[in-house]
Amino acid sequence: MERIKSYYQDFNVFANEDHWDDHTREIVRKRLEPTGSLQKLTGEQVDMLRNIASLLLDDGRSSLLDWVIKHIDNKLQSDIGEAQRKVGVPPFATLLKGGLYALNELAQGENGSPFTALTPEQQTSLLVALENNTVTLTAEDGQPIPPKDFFNNLLSEVVSAHYSHPQVWSEIGYAGPAYPRGYVRLEVGLSDPWEARMSKEGPER
Numbered sequence: 601m602e603r604i605k606s607y608y609q610d611f612n613v614f615a616n617e618d619h620w621d622d623h624t625r626e627i628v629r630k631r632l633e634p635t636g637s638l639q640k641l642t643g644e645q646v647d648m649l650r651n652i653a654s655l656l657l658d659d660g661r662s663s664l665l666d667w668v669i670k671h672i673d674n675k676l677q678s679d680i681g682e683a684q685r686k687v688g689v690p691p692f693a694t695l696l697k698g699g700l701y702a703l704n705e706l707a708q709g710e711n712g713s714p715f716t717a718l719t720p721e722q723q724t725s726l727l728v729a730l731e732n733n734t735v736t737l738t739a740e741d742g743q744p745i746p747p748k749d750f751f752n753n754l755l756s757e758v759v760s761a762h763y764s765h766p767q768v769w770s771e772i773g774y775a776g777p778a779y780p781r782g783y784v785r786l787e788v789g790l791s792d793p794w795e796a797r798m799s800k801e802g803p804e805r
Contacts, residue, residue: 606770606771606772606773606799607773607798607799608770608771608772608773608796608797608798608799609799610797610799611770611773611775611796611797612770613766613769613770613774613775613776614766614770615794616775616776616794617629617776619780619781619794620776620777620779620780621779621780624777624779628766628776628777631667631764631765631766632766632767634666635666635667635669635670636670638669638670638673639673639676639677640673640676640677640693641669641672641673641676644704644714644716645697645700646669647716648700648703648704648715648716649668649669649672649700650665650668650669651715651716651723652723652727652754652758653665653668653669653758653762655720655723655724655727656727656754656755656758656759657758657759657762659762663767664762664765664767664768667761667762667765668757668758668761668762671757671760671761671764672696672757672758672761675692675757676692676693676696686749688746689746689749690743690745692753694739694743695745695746695749695750695753696750696753696754697739698737698739698740698741698743698745698750699737699739699745699747699750699754701739701740702737702738702739702745702750703715703726703730703737703750705738706726706735706737707722707723707726710726727751729747730747730748730750730751731747731748731751731752732748733746733747733748734747735747737750773795773796773798774796775794775795775796781794
């Protein structure tokens with residue numbers, strides 16, 4: 601797999617997998633599997649999310665973007681609640697799908713093309729407008745979509761998915777779940793032997 605510039609070029613998180621329990625190992629390994637069929641996202645939504653995630657992460661690697669899409673589709677399928685949600689903000693599925701529809705309409709209105717046909721600069725400009733809450737979004741059914749909340753929720757999901765991928769763990773020097781082994785050297789400045797060490801030659805691509 602292609603790796604980005606990293607201070608941990610020689611580190612592979614799977615060197616530790618024998619110390620994980622079976623359930624943990626299964627969960628982490630599944631994150632490397634092909635995306636397969638998606639249950640809740642349409643092709644157009646997938647293409648938009650792929651473009652958006654690439655811009656938000658500044659990372660265009662297909663394997664990682666595939667995992668981000670799969671993570672979002674899995675969340676749309678889940679019956680687990682959202683814990684808490686601001687008053688006036690619709691449920692995640694409504695916010696995401698309604699927001700993507702509205703963003704595409706906004707792209708058409710301002711640039712005459714769907715979001716995925718825009719240049720990265722034009723796409724970024726629209727995302728900045730969402731973050732700054734300077735545009736109006738309306739879902740296909742007429743429901744208003746709060747732009748900043750749509751952007752913040754999408755950003756949170758994209759970043760969370762990206763940094764839960766074991767390839768990214770290796771690149772940032774995260775050695776994965778410590779359970780059931782646990783940490784021993786808890787003093788400031790010390791690390792356990794199985795944790796990542798910076799490459800002597802520094803970051804390389």
